[in-house]
Amino acid sequence: RFFRHVHMKTKALGDALMxxxxxxxxxxxxxxxxxxxxxxxxxxxxxxxxxxxxIENQLFLEEERRMSPMGFRCLEISRWVICGLxxxxxxxxxxxxxxxxxxxxxxxxxxIKENIEKFTEVGGLSISLILWAVLNCAFVLVGGIMVAxxxxxxxxxxxxxxxxxxxxxxxxxxxxxxxxxxxxIGVICSVAGGLAVGKEGPMIHSGGVVAAGVSQGxxxxxxxxxxxxxxxxxxxxxRDFVSAGxxxxxxxxxxxxxxxxxxxxxxxxxxxxxxxxxxxxFASMISTFTLxxxxxxxxxxxxDLSNPGLINFGRFESGLLGALFNSLNYWLTIFRIRxxxxxxxxxxxxxxxxxxxxxxSFTMIYFSNDCQxxxxxxxxxxxxxxxxxxxxxxxxxxxxxxxxxxxxxxxVISSFSVSLFxxxxxxxxxxxxxxxxxxxxxxxxFHYQPGSYNPMxxxxxxxxxxxxxxxxxxxxxxxxxxxxxxxxxAAWGRLCGILLASFTPTSPIWADPGKYALIGAAAxxxxxxxxxxxxxxxxxxxxxxxxxxxxxxLVLMIAKIVGDYFQEGLYxxxxxxxxxxxxxxxxxxxxxxxxxxxxxxxxxxxxxxxxKVGTIVDVLSNTSTNHNGxxxxxxxxxxxxxxxxxxxxxxxKHKVFVExxxxxxxxxxxxxxxxxxxxxxxxxxxxxxxxQDERECMMDLTEFMNPTPYTVPQDxxxxxxFKLFRALGLRHLVVADDVNRVIGLVTRxxxxxxxxxxxxxxxLQLAQT
Numbered sequence: 001r002f003f004r005h006v007h008m009k010t011k012a013l014g015d016a017l018m019x020x021x022x023x024x025x026x027x028x029x030x031x032x033x034x035x036x037x038x039x040x041x042x043x044x045x046x047x048x049x050x051x052x053x054x055i056e057n058q059l060f061l062e063e064e065r066r067m068s069p070m071g072f073r074c075l076e077i078s079r080w081v082i083c084g085l086x087x088x089x090x091x092x093x094x095x096x097x098x099x100x101x102x103x104x105x106x107x108x109x110x111x112i113k114e115n116i117e118k119f120t121e122v123g124g125l126s127i128s129l130i131l132w133a134v135l136n137c138a139f140v141l142v143g144g145i146m147v148a149x150x151x152x153x154x155x156x157x158x159x160x161x162x163x164x165x166x167x168x169x170x171x172x173x174x175x176x177x178x179x180x181x182x183x184x185i186g187v188i189c190s191v192a193g194g195l196a197v198g199k200e201g202p203m204i205h206s207g208g209v210v211a212a213g214v215s216q217g218x219x220x221x222x223x224x225x226x227x228x229x230x231x232x233x234x235x236x237x238x239r240d241f242v243s244a245g246x247x248x249x250x251x252x253x254x255x256x257x258x259x260x261x262x263x264x265x266x267x268x269x270x271x272x273x274x275x276x277x278x279x280x281x282f283a284s285m286i287s288t289f290t291l292x293x294x295x296x297x298x299x300x301x302x303x304d305l306s307n308p309g310l311i312n313f314g315r316f317e318s319g320l321l322g323a324l325f326n327s328l329n330y331w332l333t334i335f336r337i338r339x340x341x342x343x344x345x346x347x348x349x350x351x352x353x354x355x356x357x358x359x360x361s362f363t364m365i366y367f368s369n370d371c372q373x374x375x376x377x378x379x380x381x382x383x384x385x386x387x388x389x390x391x392x393x394x395x396x397x398x399x400x401x402x403x404x405x406x407x408x409x410x411x412v413i414s415s416f417s418v419s420l421f422x423x424x425x426x427x428x429x430x431x432x433x434x435x436x437x438x439x440x441x442x443x444x445x446f447h448y449q450p451g452s453y454n455p456m457x458x459x460x461x462x463x464x465x466x467x468x469x470x471x472x473x474x475x476x477x478x479x480x481x482x483x484x485x486x487x488x489x490a491a492w493g494r495l496c497g498i499l500l501a502s503f504t505p506t507s508p509i510w511a512d513p514g515k516y517a518l519i520g521a522a523a524x525x526x527x528x529x530x531x532x533x534x535x536x537x538x539x540x541x542x543x544x545x546x547x548x549x550x551x552x553x554l555v556l557m558i559a560k561i562v563g564d565y566f567q568e569g570l571y572x573x574x575x576x577x578x579x580x581x582x583x584x585x586x587x588x589x590x591x592x593x594x595x596x597x598x599x600x601x602x603x604x605x606x607x608x609x610x611x612k613v614g615t616i617v618d619v620l621s622n623t624s625t626n627h628n629g630x631x632x633x634x635x636x637x638x639x640x641x642x643x644x645x646x647x648x649x650x651x652x653k654h655k656v657f658v659e660x661x662x663x664x665x666x667x668x669x670x671x672x673x674x675x676x677x678x679x680x681x682x683x684x685x686x687x688x689x690x691x692q693d694e695r696e697c698m699m700d701l702t703e704f705m706n707p708t709p710y711t712v713p714q715d716x717x718x719x720x721x722f723k724l725f726r727a728l729g730l731r732h733l734v735v736a737d738d739v740n741r742v743i744g745l746v747t748r749x750x751x752x753x754x755x756x757x758x759x760x761x762x763x764l765q766l767a768q769t
Contacts, residue, residue: 041762041764041765042579042764042765042767043579043581043749043752043753043764043766044578044581044767044768045749045766045767046172046768047164047169047170047171047580047581048170049168049169049170049731049747049748050165050169050170050729051236051644051731052236052239052728052729052730052731053706053728053730053731054234054236055644055647055706056706056707057704057705057706057707058703058704059670059671059672059703063671063672075231079232079279080282082211082214082215082229082241083241083244083279083280083283083286084282085214086210086211086215086245086286086287087251087282087283087284087287087288087289087290088286088290089214090203090206090210090211090245090248090251090252090283091248091252091286091287091288091290091294092294093203093206093207093252094203094249094252094253094287095294096184097187097202098199098291098295099295100188101191101199101437104139104188104192105191105192105437108135108139108192108194111131112131115127115128125366129358129359132194132358132361132362133354133355135193136193136195136355136357137193137351138193139189139190139192139193139194139354140189140190140195140350140351140353140354140477141347141350142189143185143188143190143193143350143477143478144346144350144475144476145347146185146186147182147346147476147477148343148344148346148347148350148476149343149347150178150182151173151176151178151179151182151183152343153171153172153179154179154182154183154186154478155186155475155477156201156474156478156479156574157201157202157204157205157478157480157481158183158201158202158205158206158208158478159267159571160575161174161205162174162204162205162246163571163575163582164575164580164582165208165239165242166239166242166243166246166264167583168239168583168729168731168748169580169581169748171580174208174209175208175212175242177209177219177221177222178221179209180206180209180210180213183202183206183478184478186202186477186479187199187202187478187479187480189477189478190477190478190479191437191438194357195353195357195472195475196357196465196468196469196471196472196484197438197472197473197479197480197483197484198438198479198480198482198483198484199480199483200254200480200483201479201481201482202478202479203250203252203253203480204246204249204250204253204263205246205249207246207247207249207250207252207287208246208249209245210245211241211242211243211244211245211246211283212241212242212245214229215241216229216232216233216238217229217232217233220680220681230677231676233677233679233680234676235680236729240276240279243264243276243280244279244280244283244284245283246260246264247260247263247264247280247283248260248286249287250264250284250534251283251285252287252288252290252291254538255288255292255541255542256284256537256538256542257281257285257287257288257541258281258284258541259538259540259541260281260287261277261280261281261284262533262534262537263531263534263538265277265534266532266533266534267531267571319523319558319559319560319561319562319564319566320527320562320566321466321524321527322523322527322528322559322563323563323565323566325466325470325485325527325528326528326567326568326569326570326573327566327567328467328470329470329474329570330573330577332470332471333573333574333577334577336474343476347476349475349476350476350477353468353471353475360464360468361434361435364430364461365428365431365434365435368429368430368457370428370429370453370456371428371429372428372429372451372452372453429452429453429457430457430460430461433461433465434461438484441487442483442486442487442490442521445491445493445494445514445521446490446517446521447514449512450501450512450513453498453513454498455499458494458495458498459495461491462491462495465487465488469485469488472484473570474574481528481529481570482525485521485524485525485528485529486521486522486525488524489517489520489524490517490518490520490521490524492520493518493519493520493523493524494513494514494517496520497511497512497513497514497515497516497517498513501513518539518543518548519552519555522536522552522555522556523555523556524559526556526559526560526563527560527562527563528563528570529569529570529571530559530560530563530564530568530570531556532553532556532560536549536552536553537549539552540552579767581748581749581751581752582752583722583725583726583748585726586719586722587718587719587721587723587754588718588754588756588761589756590756590760590761591722591754592717592718593717594717594718594754595714595715595716595717595718596712596713596715596716596718596721596735596744597714597715597735599718599721599746599750599751599753600714600744600746600750601744601745601746601747602743604631604742604743605627605630606631606632606633606742607619607630607643607701608632608633608634608635609632609633609634609641609700609701609705610658610700610701610702612697612699613652613657613690613694613695613699614690616648616652617652620645620648620649620652620685621685621686627645628644628645628646629642629643629645629731629747630642630643630644630645630648631709631734631745632701632705633742636741637741638739638741638742639709639711639734639740639741640705640707641701641702641705641707641708641709642705642706642734643701643704643705643706645682646675646678646679646682647704647705649678649683649684649685649688650674650678650682652685652690653678653683653688654670654674655694656670656704657694657697657698657699658699660697670704709732709734710724710728710734711734711735712724712733712734712735712736712746713735713736713737713738714737714743714744716735718754721733721746721751725746725748725751726751731747731748732745732746733745733747749766
């Protein structure tokens with residue numbers, strides 16, 4: 001297929017896009033669009049790249065020459081200290097989330113219990129249902145308002161955004177302090193509100209935000225500078241620490257330090273080295289220890305820092321359910337993008353889901369007759385038992401992440417009507433699954449003995465929870481998909497184990513149903529998010545038994561292969577729907593015939609080595625281009641360096657002009673510290689005042705430009721350009737001819753435009769969306 005590469009200015013591009021988008025329907029009352037059209041063949045121009053490449057200019061070389069060997073050792077020690085702080089703070093945040101979820105959920109169950117005690121005898125079950133729905137909606141309302149109105153980037157799990165950040169995409173506000181606060185409060189409200197969500201994904205995002213903040217030694221949101229870790233105020237260092245924060249979040253969520261390291265490697269980082277691996281592992285270990293230590297103090301019991309052994313082995317299942325889940329959520333997300341785009345509508349949808357979840361859960365428990373005897377092996381579970389007279393039982397709760405166990409005495413309500421009353425010493429299996437937090441439900445499916453659930457209960461629960469989780473993911477609330485996926489998989493995995501055992505009732509050749517639940521949980525999660533190696537290690541670390549690592553790996557590989565045949569992974573789908581210029585591991589397989597000359601952006605705006613200040617100001621102020629990198633040339637247009645927009649803004653702010661330097665009016669020589677102090681929120685060009693006389697001055701870029709930018713010949717194939725660009729984490733790649741004249745510039749969007757579609761190699765359009 002022949003491609004015609006068309007470069008157009010923003011205005012012309014906007015006119016061309018009208019061919020793709022009809023004018024949105026307008027609300028006659030408020031004049032706002034009722035529908036926002038969505039086209040998957042677009043790539044958004046609003047996302048910029050991060051500067052992972054070190055700028056080896058004269059300032060950088062001078063600073064390096066001045067630094068002693070002891071200074072380099074101190075920097076390395078500082079990196080380890082930062083990783084330790086990341087682990088501690090991430091563990092504390094995870095501990096806070098766990099404790100708050102426990103407190104709020106306990107309050108909710110207590111209120112429902114008192115209501116049932118008051119109205120059951122007089123036939124007030126409808127009041128109990130309404131109360132359950134109202135309490136769920138109250139929690140979800142708080143979380144939804146904070147996300148929809150205060151920080152929309154805090155919606156969802158945050159893993160797609162962290163993946164994009166580690167891939168080199170600058171997602172606005174993704175690692176802000178405000179995002180962290182809204183994320184933590186939002187996920188507490190979501191889980192306590194009874195939604196089919198988990199808190200593990202938001203923990204990973206929270207770890208990344210903590211890492212981004214701690215590594216900079218200041219808070220731009222609070223306008224506080226602690227004068228610490230100033231050397232690490234650049235994208236290269238920040239990216240490594242965010243990788244450590246994401247790993248620490250995984251470790252805090254699952255008690256899997258090695259799994260956290262592999263998660264950052266498999267799902268996020270585009271750059272890796274051996275020392276970074278050890279630092280990330282250190283942060284993960286610290287995070288796990290901090291969480292377990294403070295949870296054990298909070299509950300007044302010595303923490304069991306060993307793993308609880310979740311039960312291993314099972315059967316192999318495909319990724320069909322994962323592909324179905326992703327497909328349904330894909331079309332639902334398309335609907336939300338088009339129609340549910342106002343904050344008020346987003347909050348209303350979240351409230352609707354909360355109310356429906358409560359109503360479905362109540363209905364399923366109401367019509368269930370699955371009463372099972374309460375044996376001694378289930379005394380530690382959150383079992384729901386009915387005493388005919390008091391309808392209350394003191395039960396033991398399991399709370400917290402995998403890796404620590406503790407028991408809490410609590411009064412638990414277990415039945416909502418006379419028809420559901422179980423005899424003394426029995427519990428309601430359906431209520432155990434629904435009237436509970438998802439983590440405890442997963443544990444019950446793993447650990448309960450054979451006969452604890454009947455097939456009808458598991459089948460109905462799997463069906464209803466599958467659609468509830470699919471509907472919930474993507475709401476304007478902070479929520480993860482890890483635990484809901486594990487819960488769905490554990491339910492149908494245990495169901496498969498029961499059905500297999502029923503074929504040969506007299507010959508116990510099949511494994512315990514709880515083991516099938518474990519494998520089903522791994523298969524379902526793998527089928528949705530398409531994780532393989534890292535999820536295998538997470539499950540092995542969580543179970544504390546390496547014996548069944550191979551079966552888990554095989555079932556995850558099957559789930560990934562089958563799921564990829566039908567649909568992409570859930571995180572990749574949401575990245576694609578946001579039109580993010582995400583660079584995958586390899587260039588499209590059929591793109592070798594494309595060259596750098598065909599994919600580059602041209603013509604290129606260049607600066608002379610000594611440039612007029614007025615010219616620089618005019619170029620930076622031109623909103624139709626908004627370039628971020630400019631080749632520096634000597635006549636006739638021969639490349640001698642590259643300088644960034646952020647550098648030019650700092651130079652203009654400090655009036656680094658040739659005339660001022662000659663007249664000795666400049667206060668001091670500019671240093672790298674001045675650029676680091678302005679990072680990452682460089683002032684806009686509109687905020688810098690340049691007088692008419694200063695516009696006539698000249699600026700010498702020699703000392704500040706990168707004199708050795710990466711370049712490629714114009715006939716270099718697209719896969720070679722792609723590999724060089726992605727592996728080195730570049731933001732700009734200069735295309736030069738045989739005599740080193742600049743003829744084009746390759747950016748992330750130029751490479752992300754090409755992908756394999758249904759009809760072969762396809763090219764995406766660029767749009768200001």
